[in-house]
Amino acid sequence: RKEVEQDPGPFNVPEGATVAFNCTYSNSASQSFFWYRQDCRKEPKLLMSVYSSGNEDGRFTAQLNRASQYISLLIRDSKLSDSATYLCVVRYSGGGADGLTFGKGTHLIIQP
Amino acid sequence: DARVTQTPRDKVTEMGQEVTMRCQPILGHNTVFWYRQTMKQGLELLAYFRNRAPLDDSGMPKDRFSAEMPDATLATLKIQPSEPRDSAVYFCASGSFTYNEQFFGPGTRLTVL
Numbered sequence: 001r002k003e004v005e006q007d008p009g010p011f012n013v014p015e016g017a018t019v020a021f022n023c024t025y026s027n028s029a030s031q032s033f034f035w036y037r038q039d040c041r042k043e044p045k046l047l048m049s050v051y052s053s054g055n056e057d058g059r060f061t062a063q064l065n066r067a068s069q070y071i072s073l074l075i076r077d078s079k080l081s082d083s084a085t086y087l088c089v090v091r092y093s094g095g096g097a098d099g100l101t102f103g104k105g106t107h108l109i110i111q112p
Numbered sequence: 113d114a115r116v117t118q119t120p121r122d123k124v125t126e127m128g129q130e131v132t133m134r135c136q137p138i139l140g141h142n143t144v145f146w147y148r149q150t151m152k153q154g155l156e157l158l159a160y161f162r163n164r165a166p167l168d169d170s171g172m173p174k175d176r177f178s179a180e181m182p183d184a185t186l187a188t189l190k191i192q193p194s195e196p197r198d199s200a201v202y203f204c205a206s207g208s209f210t211y212n213e214q215f216f217g218p219g220t221r222l223t224v225l
Contacts, residue, residue: 032212043203043216044155087155091212100214104154 003027004090004103011108013078020074021106023088032091033064033071038105039084047073047086075108083110114138116217118204124223130192133220135204136185144187145205145214146172146179155203161187194224 006023013019025033033050048055050062050071061074075082088103117136125131137144145160159169164181172179176198178190191198201221205214 034212043218045216046213049212102155 003092003101004088006088006103006106008104009107009109011106012111013108014111015078015080017078018074018076019078019108020072021086021108022070022072023103023106024070025088025090026069027090027092028066028069030069030090030092033062034089034091034100035062035071035073036087036089036102037084038087044087044102078110080110080112083108116204116206116215118202118217118220120220121218122221122223124225125194126225127195128193129224130190131194131198131222131224133189133202133204133222135187135189135217137187137204137206138215139185141206141208141215143207143209144181145207146187146189147203147205148200149203149219150200158189194222196224198222199224
């Protein structure tokens with residue numbers, strides 16, 4: 001069974017719209033959660049951490065539902081520059097940079 | 113602006129040849145990771161080191177892959193002999209216990225013909 005699952009998409013969304021996607025994880029002992037962003041032919045970069053109470057960073061909102069074992073990312077007022085692959089990342093053990101498990105990513109395309 | 117560097121950026125080789133990829137982690141980071149990314153499998157962890165000691169290489173095919181850290185500023189991933197199924201983008205990342213983030217290098221795009 002896959003540890004971190006995401007809908008690969010692509011999600012085709014008009015500019016200015018709101019888009020949301022989820023990620024499910026299988027290990028209930030998961031400790032920390034993150035969203036990474038990967039642009040085409042580039043390396044992944046940390047977008048934001050996901051806190052238990054939910055958190056917001058500008059147009060981006062991340063939510064965690066431990067009972068149902070999923071995390072979500074919502075993007076409001078989407079921009080063309082938001083087009084990228086969004087990787088869901090879960091940490092099961094260790095600390096700091098260790099123990100991260102990456103999902104395969106959700107491909108988002110913002111259309112003009 | 114500290115960054116992880118990787119060389120070469122692109123490598124095209126023929127089946128059976130040896131391939132060596134190099135990574136310079138961010139100065140001060142004590143954990144180094146090697147990943148392989150393909151469309152089919154996504155990001156797969158191959159191996160990682162802490163303070164230059166290998167901690168986990170269970171994701172790496174042992175018969176042909178080897179990973180080392182000769183010193184704190186250099187990590188290497190070697191494939192010998194290479195096969196077409198090894199074609200992928202290989203990322204190196206570094207991190208530390210202070211931060212929850214892994215910092216990725218630009219990757220080496222490997223094509224084995």
